[in-house]
Amino acid sequence: MKVKFVGAGPGDPELLTIKGHRALSEADIVIYAGSLVNPELLNYCKPNCKIYNSAFMNLEEIIKVCDEGISQDRQVVRLHTGDFSIFGSLREQIEALNALEIGFELIPGVSSFLGAASALEIEYTIPEISQSLIITRMEGRTPVPTLESIESYAAHQTSMAIFLSSGMVDEVMAQLIRGGYPPQTPAAMVYKATWPDQKIIRGTIETLDALAKEAQITKTALIIVGNCLGYEFNPSKLYDKDFAHEFRG
Known part of the structure; x- marks a missing residue:
């Protein structure tokens, strides 16, 4: 056994x-x-x-x-x-x-950051916009290594899924801006992704804190940040008729 x-x-x-x-x-x-x-x-x-x-x-x-x-x-x-x-x-x-x-x-199981992406109807990795996903958390009672602060990660301006931080949205957004994200960068929160009482709020880095307070979301939610949430996208080469390769997904 x-x-x-x-x-x-x-x-x-x-x-x-x-x-x-x-x-x-x-x-x-x-x-x-x-x-x-x-x-x-x-x-x-x-x-x-x-x-x-x-x-x-x-x-x-x-x-x-x-x-x-x-x-x-x-x-x-x-x-x-x-x-x-x-x-x-x-x-x-x-x-x-x-x-x-x-x-x-x-x-293994399906992580909530994947459930949140489906709820938001997004792809984290969009050609020429974002090819990386940072999964992290805000420092709370559990310390975070100095080199892994949200502020330092913000310099990459790529897609981010931020766990265990929905009660500190104001500080998360402040660190993102200090680190280099433009305030108008799309941001969202997904409360209880895939549950019957799932709730989604969408805004920008400068507006998400107020929206979260209005929705009274303080726990059990993921923060998603990045241009993967925006309207801009570029098609991949995977299904391009003029692009030759051995396999298609």
Whole structure:
């Protein structure tokens, strides 16, 4: 038996992967991130599956449940929101499992920055406008390395998906402007991307803070910035009839 880490996706239960669904449906024990994961996903579990909400557990308690479950030859699933590789506190859990010589398997999920892009009907990477995506967060109780400040990243003026910062929109926008983004650069917030109560606000770097306050969005939202949100675009060469290459997507 191994502990199976499953990425739950951004919210819509149908965005769980087939492999993740199989793991949930076979689980004897599920530890899920109750403050973020859509509880409808638990409908995929067996009736006798034991459910733990990690919103009320510390690391030691989570690992203890995993250890006891595996020692009893029961299948344990650790259900994370989105994909656990992005701000998922994954490393500390697998290091603790390694210390106990407990095996694990990682089953990736659809991250919320992907769900947000679909909600906004955008492509982050547009030829000659943006060919990179910066995924980052504002410094809060968790420090951010000096070279990874939002202000320093703003110098690139490319597409940005900013996690865990919706309660600090004013400072995020100020850092973006100080770093080099023009104030008129398109910006958006997506609250609970792909959930039934999803909410989208669109504006610019200079207007987003006021719009967020008006909408009373302070948590569970992604900030998206960049000209990928604008009307300008250039077609790729992928489907250009005059462009020869070996494969098309």
